Amino acid sequence: MTTSTGEEPLILGIESTCDETGVALVRGCTLLADRTATSMDEYARYGGIIPEIASRAHLESFLPTLEAALDEAKVSLADVDAIAVAAGPGLVGSLTVGICAAKALAMSLDKPLYGVNHVLGHLAVDTLVDGPLPERFIGLVVSGGHSNVLLVRDIATDVEELGGTLDDAAGEAFDKVGRLLDLPYPGGPHVDRLSQQGDRNAIRFPRGLAAGKDKERYRYDFSFSGLKTAVARYIEGVRANGHTPNADDICAGFSEAVNDSLTAKAIAAARDHDCDTLVVGGGFSANSRLRELLADRAEAAGITVRMPPLRFCTDNGAQIAAMGAALVKAGVVPSGWTFSPDSAMPLTQPSMLPGR
Numbered sequence: 001m002t003t004s005t006g007e008e009p010l011i012l013g014i015e016s017t018c019d020e021t022g023v024a025l026v027r028g029c030t031l032l033a034d035r036t037a038t039s040m041d042e043y044a045r046y047g048g049i050i051p052e053i054a055s056r057a058h059l060e061s062f063l064p065t066l067e068a069a070l071d072e073a074k075v076s077l078a079d080v081d082a083i084a085v086a087a088g089p090g091l092v093g094s095l096t097v098g099i100c101a102a103k104a105l106a107m108s109l110d111k112p113l114y115g116v117n118h119v120l121g122h123l124a125v126d127t128l129v130d131g132p133l134p135e136r137f138i139g140l141v142v143s144g145g146h147s148n149v150l151l152v153r154d155i156a157t158d159v160e161e162l163g164g165t166l167d168d169a170a171g172e173a174f175d176k177v178g179r180l181l182d183l184p185y186p187g188g189p190h191v192d193r194l195s196q197q198g199d200r201n202a203i204r205f206p207r208g209l210a211a212g213k214d215k216e217r218y219r220y221d222f223s224f225s226g227l228k229t230a231v232a233r234y235i236e237g238v239r240a241n242g243h244t245p246n247a248d249d250i251c252a253g254f255s256e257a258v259n260d261s262l263t264a265k266a267i268a269a270a271r272d273h274d275c276d277t278l279v280v281g282g283g284f285s286a287n288s289r290l291r292e293l294l295a296d297r298a299e300a301a302g303i304t305v306r307m308p309p310l311r312f313c314t315d316n317g318a319q320i321a322a323m324g325a326a327l328v329k330a331g332v333v334p335s336g337w338t339f340s341p342d343s344a345m346p347l348t349q350p351s352m353l354p355g356r
């Protein structure tokens, strides 16, 4: 697609997979505006997201967030060349609000619409910081719902799933350990904060699928539920003896076990597939120990790691606009008007194709 001015096309990205309403504008690898509204504060008292509240919040936030993004980018809707919207994975009600809004806009403006995979967007967002992605790379997506190792030949057209979690995702495991230690929801960032004050060698927790036959059979897979149970047993044992568990050391030992698995397997995938670049994304990629350990291990293995800055780790409109830009650049056919939200959209599917 070329524009009348010869510039790269202006992409509007809309994200509403969970509790964030994100709207962003991107031209090529340049971010022009990125606005987010969140309903997270409403869930602290429930200990988890309530889908109905999230859907209503998207309805209320969408137009103000869109207007703020257009103002920030100093463009009008008529300037937009294509619209990208998160089609999944995510909460169906939340996704529906964003998709309906995107369809209405695209139809009334007569612009192409792309329903994109929001999890792959966690990798694509890195183009806005570090420029175009390499031809082949290993992707590590880590969030509250995913922990996957991907072989990416083209983020817009060719993604192969090498492995994933057999049970909990990394962020989910952190949130569960946060609950065991009575930390506020979501527990991930709190467990991360306490782990930085603790001794990571004080308690050795088990690493799932890391030894014997499992190590080969599940070479790029993860399992965190045994680890979570080990943490629960440890806390119970300390309390049963009349002591208060040392939350700092527990978080540090637990974080080390999770991040040891994530980094070892991602690096192994890069080595096995002759990839010299590893791109990391997703809410959990904000984790301090993941970033530190990955940087150290990748450097030792001669692999370049690309990690988006913290503001791009959680769900945002920029990741969706960046996916849209990649799809347009690759010449992928737009999604049409009939696609529905797919709460379990496969990671091998970068976008919705017409007629599906």
Ligand code: KG4
Pocket (backbone or CB within 6 Å): 018, 142, 143, 144, 145, 146, 170, 171, 172, 174, 175, 186, 187, 188, 189, 192, 282, 283, 284, 286, 287, 288, 313, 314, 315
């Ligand atoms: O990608 P995301 O915003 O939402 C989806 O799951 O799609 O990821 C949110 C997850 C939550 O489980 C949250 O606790 C976790 O990422 N998280 C963290 C940190 N920041 C967010 N987990 C560990 N350390 C962090 N610093």
Ligand code: ZN
Pocket (backbone or CB within 6 Å): 118, 119, 122, 143, 282, 283, 314, 315
């Ligand atoms: Zn996400």
